[in-house]
Amino acid sequence: MTPDRPLRADAARNRALLLAAAADEFAEKGLEASVADIARRAGVGKGTVFRHFPTKDDLIAAIVLDRVEVLGALGTHLLDAPDPGTALLEFLTAAAQQRQQQDLSFLQEAGDSLPAIVESRTRMYQTIHNLVDRARDHGAIRDDITGTDVILLMCAPNYVTGYVPDAPPDLWRRYLALIFDGLRPEGAHPLPQPPPTL
Structure with a gap:
């Protein structure tokens, strides 16, 4: 199969099943999954796994890439929203929901050096900058x-609740x-340090 040729319907379905099953397994068992x-959970043979993902690292990278691309696509869509403040909040809510549903942050480092993930994450970060610029320009x-401030804050809501025993899911x-209230202009005080750069 060449990289440019689209997957057949059954192959595409198997790939989607594998990604979902692998995400569930990694969420439950960590990198020891x-x-x-994973094959058993997806209802396919091990050979099917290796046809799609020659190594376990390839499978991890595909999960990370899929999650980044889902958020990136939402962000791009929200750039056309009529209310930039609401659009930014919707994006941050989706990012927190994705992490709450399945915290796979420990997989992030596994794909950090792969060009496809670096490129996709760079595009998503640029989209976040654009969402923030629009919200700021509209006074939201x-x-x-x-x-960069917003990128660094994205994981904070889930990170904080990780310290609460038996935390309610929401x-x-x-x-x-x-x-988000801290991002609003009402009642804002000057910040003591300049923003970092990434």
Whole structure:
């Protein structure tokens, strides 16, 4: 199969099943999840796994890429939203929901050096900068907020709730609301440090 040729319907379905099954296995068992268990969960043979993903690292990279591309596509779509402030909040909510549904942050480093992931993540970061610029230009967020600030805050709602034993599943929404209120211009005070660059 050449990279440019689209997958047949059954192959595309198997690939989607494998990615979903692998994400579930990794979420439950961490990096110790086995290819055999992933295949069993997906209802396919191990050979099917290796036809799509020659190594376990390839499978991990595909999961990371899929998650980044889903968020990137949403962000691109929201660039045309009529209310830039609401669009930014919707994007941050989707990012937190994705992580809450399945915290696979430990997989991120596994694909950090792969060109496809680097390119996709770079595009998504640029989209976030564009969403922030629009929100700032429309007065929805304070003048001194940058895209980098928002990128660094994206994981915060879920990170905070990780310290709460038996946290309700939607507790992250409380902290996202606190963070977003901190981005608003009302009552803003000068920040003590300049924004970082990534």
